[in-house]
Amino acid sequence: MSNYKRATLEEEDVSEVPGDTASSPDRVEVGFRKGGIDVLGRRTRLEVLLLVLLLVTLLALLACLLVLGLRFHSESGRGICLSEACITVASQMVEAMDRSADPCHDFYQFACGGWMRKNPLPDGRSHWSTFNSIGEQNQALLKHLLENGTFNSSSEAEKKAQFYYLSCLNTQKIEELGAKPLTELIAKIGGWSITDPWDKDNFMEVLKVVSGPYRAQPFFSVGVSADPKNSNSNIIQVNQSFEEPQICRGPTPKVLVAYLDYMVELGTLLGGEKGSTHLQMQQILDFEKALANITVPQDQRRDEEKIYHKVSVAELQLLAPAVDWLEYLSSSLSPLDLNDTEPVVLYAREYLQQVSDLINKTDRSLLNNYMIWTLVQKTVASLDQRFENAQDKLLESLIGTKKSCTPRWQTCIENTDDTLGFALGALFVKATFDKKSKDIAEEMIDEIRSAFKEALDRLGWMDGTTRQAAKEKADAIYDMIGFPEFILDPKELDDVYDGYEVSDESFFQNMLNFYNFSSRVMADQLRKPPNKDQWSMTPPTVNAYYMPTKNGIVFPAGILQAPFYAHDHPKALNFGGIGVVMGHELTHAFDDQGREYDKEGNLRPWWQNSSVEAFRERTECMVDQYSQYLVNTEHVNGKQTLGENIADNGGLKAAYHAYQSWVWKNGEEKRLPAINLTNDQLFFVGFAQVWCSVRTPESAHEGLVTDAHSPPRYRVIGTLANFPEFSQHFHCPVGTPMNTGKRCEVW
Ligand SMILES: *[C@@H]1O[C@H](CO)[C@@H](O)[C@H](O)[C@H]1NC(C)=O
Ligand SMILES: *[C@@H]1O[C@H](CO)[C@@H](O)[C@H](O)[C@H]1NC(C)=O
Numbered sequence: 001m002s003n004y005k006r007a008t009l010e011e012e013d014v015s016e017v018p019g020d021t022a023s024s025p026d027r028v029e030v031g032f033r034k035g036g037i038d039v040l041g042r043r044t045r046l047e048v049l050l051l052v053l054l055l056v057t058l059l060a061l062l063a064c065l066l067v068l069g070l071r072f073h074s075e076s077g078r079g080i081c082l083s084e085a086c087i088t089v090a091s092q093m094v095e096a097m098d099r100s101a102d103p104c105h106d107f108y109q110f111a112c113g114g115w116m117r118k119n120p121l122p123d124g125r126s127h128w129s130t131f132n133s134i135g136e137q138n139q140a141l142l143k144h145l146l147e148n149g150t151f152n153s154s155s156e157a158e159k160k161a162q163f164y165y166l167s168c169l170n171t172q173k174i175e176e177l178g179a180k181p182l183t184e185l186i187a188k189i190g191g192w193s194i195t196d197p198w199d200k201d202n203f204m205e206v207l208k209v210v211s212g213p214y215r216a217q218p219f220f221s222v223g224v225s226a227d228p229k230n231s232n233s234n235i236i237q238v239n240q241s242f243e244e245p246q247i248c249r250g251p252t253p254k255v256l257v258a259y260l261d262y263m264v265e266l267g268t269l270l271g272g273e274k275g276s277t278h279l280q281m282q283q284i285l286d287f288e289k290a291l292a293n294i295t296v297p298q299d300q301r302r303d304e305e306k307i308y309h310k311v312s313v314a315e316l317q318l319l320a321p322a323v324d325w326l327e328y329l330s331s332s333l334s335p336l337d338l339n340d341t342e343p344v345v346l347y348a349r350e351y352l353q354q355v356s357d358l359i360n361k362t363d364r365s366l367l368n369n370y371m372i373w374t375l376v377q378k379t380v381a382s383l384d385q386r387f388e389n390a391q392d393k394l395l396e397s398l399i400g401t402k403k404s405c406t407p408r409w410q411t412c413i414e415n416t417d418d419t420l421g422f423a424l425g426a427l428f429v430k431a432t433f434d435k436k437s438k439d440i441a442e443e444m445i446d447e448i449r450s451a452f453k454e455a456l457d458r459l460g461w462m463d464g465t466t467r468q469a470a471k472e473k474a475d476a477i478y479d480m481i482g483f484p485e486f487i488l489d490p491k492e493l494d495d496v497y498d499g500y501e502v503s504d505e506s507f508f509q510n511m512l513n514f515y516n517f518s519s520r521v522m523a524d525q526l527r528k529p530p531n532k533d534q535w536s537m538t539p540p541t542v543n544a545y546y547m548p549t550k551n552g553i554v555f556p557a558g559i560l561q562a563p564f565y566a567h568d569h570p571k572a573l574n575f576g577g578i579g580v581v582m583g584h585e586l587t588h589a590f591d592d593q594g595r596e597y598d599k600e601g602n603l604r605p606w607w608q609n610s611s612v613e614a615f616r617e618r619t620e621c622m623v624d625q626y627s628q629y630l631v632n633t634e635h636v637n638g639k640q641t642l643g644e645n646i647a648d649n650g651g652l653k654a655a656y657h658a659y660q661s662w663v664w665k666n667g668e669e670k671r672l673p674a675i676n677l678t679n680d681q682l683f684f685v686g687f688a689q690v691w692c693s694v695r696t697p698e699s700a701h702e703g704l705v706t707d708a709h710s711p712p713r714y715r716v717i718g719t720l721a722n723f724p725e726f727s728q729h730f731h732c733p734v735g736t737p738m739n740t741g742k743r744c745e746v747w
């Protein structure tokens, strides 16, 4: 199952974040996503749904206006905001709330109960949230831009994005080709005993080609990015690559049965005979179980000081002799000239040792079967409908989707974003992004940074020297907002995608070309210093991240919109929305992982030991707190989610205090009509409503096992229960679930 997530689950997975891919090895390449079907039927349903929504909103608006009209004399003098924006947002918020719930008992229900009732899971989705709906709006806009017949691009790169998109939409061609593009590729690489007799001694050849130009990751992953201990230079990094060890390890036979069925189905679609395919796929699955067995789980890998090991290629060769590393790395990074002294950072030293032993004692036919299988998973989403159906079946048991109804265009926008996301981003930004947003966001970040630093002064557990260094680190945090400048310069944008060949003919070939292109981009980076302008998220993305080696925070244009931010919304909502996201990313610089990096982005101890001790105690409190939370009888993993929980708590606190300072400077702002909340209360409700979401039990389980974030419900409840100002403004007595009498505070 090693590449499974990368190949298909991303759509279901990361986007609900503020969550940060700390150091993703391939930057241009984000990975491929699941495909979809059924364009027309779905589209009309969507339209109907939108219409109904519009109507409901209009009615609500009318009702609000009526109520307001009646109360006009009593409240008009007391500062109620009656602008169209205020009325609209108030009516949306009221609808999302469940006023019958007690805010001190279950604030998530209070803030999101109405939303959850009115937003059943859309067909084909395993979960749904505010993030997804903004994401879909962004996609719809991009569709409109790319499908314009008289599309006038200012750069070659934008044209490539359009060609790529159109090749993906061309299902007729894709159906015509069937499995052929992949079976031909497999034959070219040397064959697969699932589909043909195979008896070769070509382990290194296959490993090189599968993980080089095709970027699959059997056994381990190789990337090039900033050296954590010397963040001004890039370095080769080798890591374990198996994504979901818990699923393979845990007692979830239902999922394993579905996975084996899926493997057999793909094998037979590619030409394998049923019986022998079943037999061999079972062997591959057993091999993956063995890989899972040696893969170290996320929650034991959080201390990067401990897992970082810099060695030379020669040392790596002694450590893991089953692979000829110089040959392998030279091929992956061709045309670079490497030798035995080349430094490599290992993040999984014991794993590499063990995987080498495992390779050594495994039959080479099985090794070949497994390597080709990782390639199949990486590429299968670009084949015809039958492959798509097989994937849907697997997803159903893995994350509980009923039937995939993602319209093809949406899948194609996602794929285009994964490959040519910055070209797509140029179109997106030109169509929607208001330049003023950049200044406004900068200003908010500064307000939140100040609030964070002031809170540092009040922390009793930290010694003075470390406190001073922490302030300096906070000041040094570099921010990137909206999009990287280069995308608006056609020449610079074209340079980034120079050498990537795209045609509107073959989707499959476009994808292969992209993998090959991204491997060359990777090689190209090794001898250059890390580029500050390089973003790991594309401009339309509804998300944000912190990059420890750059000590930088990044907010793509996609997240700088309602409900996170709107210039005509009350500040209470903007601080509760994008303000908390900003505080969250900022706090990542000081979570259990981020704190190990200094202000220059180097992994180096810069804390006094006494404060390290106190920090550990403080974080233990949070590990325990979150570990007690339950999702359908399963516990949240408080260790796995620690960094995100620290960031959630610190982010809320900094944003709230920044809002307080804003009010102190500018005076109390007008209240929203009809909602009957003070502005402080509004801040908390606005914060919570960003996390309104629904998901299937399967997807909830999957999230618990793989996600570094707590489930949305506990991102709200956990943080607010730790925050005294919340209890104060909602008058929650000690002993209620939202004010338990025990609080954890790190930052
Ligand atoms: C297509 O793009 C052109 C300019 O590039 C624009 O003038 C036209 O309005 C667009 N058409 C549609 C249907 O959006
Ligand atoms: C396309 O854009 C270029 C400049 O970007 C402009 O000179 C040209 O007239 C445009 N063509 C059409 C058909 O809009």
Ligand SMILES: *[C@@H]1O[C@H](CO)[C@@H](O)[C@H](O)[C@H]1NC(C)=O
Pocket (backbone or CB within 6 Å): 023, 024, 025, 239, 240, 241, 242, 243, 298, 347
């Ligand atoms: C190493 O791989 C694991 C997945 O197995 C991933 O969670 C982790 O972020 C990676 N670490 C680095 C430093 O790339």
Ligand SMILES: *[C@@H]1O[C@H](CO)[C@@H](O)[C@H](O)[C@H]1NC(C)=O
Pocket (backbone or CB within 6 Å): 289, 290, 293
């Ligand atoms: C997992 O590893 C342990 C030793 O570390 C070994 O005893 C066990 O057989 C392994 N299980 C599988 C399925 O490989």
Ligand SMILES: *[C@@H]1O[C@H](CO)[C@@H](O)[C@H](O)[C@H]1NC(C)=O
Pocket (backbone or CB within 6 Å): 337, 338, 339, 340, 341, 342
């Ligand atoms: C190995 O390569 C480095 C540069 O990458 C070079 O400085 C060094 O001299 C080479 N060593 C040998 C033994 O060739």
Ligand SMILES: *[C@@H]1O[C@H](CO)[C@@H](O)[C@H](O)[C@H]1NC(C)=O
Pocket (backbone or CB within 6 Å): 321, 322, 360, 361
């Ligand atoms: C396994 O390792 C041993 C000792 O290093 C070596 O002699 C042997 O050739 C290896 N076997 C395979 C199949 O690579």
Ligand SMILES: *[C@@H]1O[C@H](CO)[C@@H](O)[C@H](O)[C@H]1NC(C)=O
Pocket (backbone or CB within 6 Å): 213, 516, 517
């Ligand atoms: C990858 O691209 C390079 C340069 O364009 C080309 O020489 C090579 O044949 C390609 N490799 C594959 C496997 O397509």
Ligand SMILES: *[C@@H]1O[C@H](CO)[C@@H](O)[C@H](O)[C@H]1NC(C)=O
Pocket (backbone or CB within 6 Å): 609
């Ligand atoms: C701090 O702790 C580390 C590791 O526990 C130790 O190596 C170091 O000597 C300590 N430093 C001081 C100043 O005590």
Ligand SMILES: *[C@@H]1O[C@H](CO)[C@@H](O)[C@H](O)[C@H]1NC(C)=O
Pocket (backbone or CB within 6 Å): 676
């Ligand atoms: C508004 O809320 C307050 C306190 O929560 C409550 O006492 C009051 O009755 C509410 N007013 C209306 C009109 O609902």
Ligand SMILES: [Zn+2]
Pocket (backbone or CB within 6 Å): 018, 019, 020, 584, 585, 588, 644, 647
């Ligand atoms: Zn985060």
